[in-house]
Amino acid sequence: MQNSEIAKAFFDLANLLDIKGENPFKVRAYKNAARVIEGLGESIEKMVHEGEDLTKLPGIGKEIAKKIQELVTTGKLKKLEKVKKEVPPTLLDLLSIEGLGPKKVHELYTKLGITNLKELQEAAKKHQISKLRGFGAKTEEKILKGMHLLKQEGIRFLYAVAKPIAFNLKAYLLKAPTIIKVVIAGSFRRAKETVGDLDILATAKEPALVIDYFTQYPDIIEVVVAGDTRATVVLKNMLQVDLRVVQDKSFGAALQYFTGSKDHTIALRNMAIDMGIKMNEYGVFKGNKLLASKDEIEVYKSIGLCYIEPELRENRGEIEAAAKNALPKLITLQDIKGDLHMHSTFSDGIETIKTMAQKAKLLGYEYIAISDHSASLAIAKGVDEKKIQSYIKEIETTEDEVGIKIFKAMEVDILEDGSLGASKEILEQLDFAWAAIHSKFKLDKTTQTKRILKALQNPFVKGIAHISGRIIAKREPMQLDYETIFTFLAKEGKFLELNAQPERLDVTDVYAKKAKEMGVKFVINSDAHSSKQLEFMEFGINQARRGWLEAKDVINTSSLKEIEALFN
């Protein structure tokens, strides 16, 4: 059973109990546990099988641990089954309408007998809803409007897609009356691989003027809420944007609050409470005394912590590390000295080796590797016995012409049985190869893991590229025993690729952190198929930072000399 399935069971349980009117703190406890499970790096099922103590996880106590055990071993949760008999589970769908929460759904169910979206729509059309106490004409209208917005729910935007949208909005807002600062905050600032909405923080002398100006942005299709200091709108592309405007003196406190994550901020505020301190978006206070507000460094310092980089703010141990002054010094784009995975017209790249090399030189790299596909991958028309000589010659010529070190490499396909899609005769003419899977993604976990390990045993293979094979929101990751693979990589001194393609970002942040803890070394590669795509390195760095990686964990931060030594 996947962590996500277990988390969903607890979310459903929490929401149904909430609708039923159960103690809200108990509801919150279930939701907290669900979030912890969702964000966990390792399989809860595996932890149960290995007899690990689940109550060591934050937010999981004796009762929830027992329920997890029950779910994993029987596939069912008696308490959830029981609640589903008391409260129709189709009521959960009603919660996805803007403005409907557990209390209102409870009223609709008990007073009007509404159990699903269809009945809700009918009741709204007959104007039965506005007659209920606590409801009115506006709520009824909102329900009817919310019905057709529902389908769009839950879509997330790739970071790389959201970026230009965010920058356009920022440029627009910087022209707002009395504006001082504009920062894209939220999950975008934390550089998550996808963002569900954009959270923008602004400071201004007169916030209300900025809100008014914001709601006139041409790409808006709906203004959901607009008050004096905050507004929520939906853009034509269905991206939701939240703007918060505060006085400039509150910038640091507001930025911390609006960057999140929610779990991180709640943990900070709880820590502050223990110290007799109150934290909100206006500042950090002891009684009436303002301790900090103007910048984030000061805000963190006021509760005894050093500054925590946004990418780490997920309540995954960063607060404890900050308290001990043991945070990692995160890798930056400037640390990267070369790119070791890219394609050319010799396989499915759209530009020549020369164009790729020129662009790499422009980016300031000391070295690159051209790593076209092996011929076994028919779709990419790779390098076979007939092409290998011209491939090598072209790389050598370009190296001299452009004046940048170019490694002769290959992204060699891993076949179904774990053997490689290129012969020894081809491989021994190259500097090294990355191994990668491009087909048969659905093999079971044991078979898939063995397949990768077998490929990695080949001496020409220096590492594994885009390990999970996932395409965000399009293809599920393969089932793998990551621990076994990471153990092998660390022991053999082979490398784990962090693929920077914005829809891959493979490995994920959570697994990167785990691999690092196990002593694995990384290579961050653009996997560029055009010279423009060499700039994707930025997205790989984002993911690496979210995975707590430092320059010393990543081999392509090394100088050419060091890299050559590594490959010999």
Added chain:
DNA sequence: GCCGTTTTCGGCCCGACTGTTTTCAGTCG
């Protein structure tokens, strides 16, 4: 239901906005 270096009981982040009220509950982030 979870949690605890003052606590095993009594707390549980905190504030903006809306729509419905006639001073505030519910929802949201």
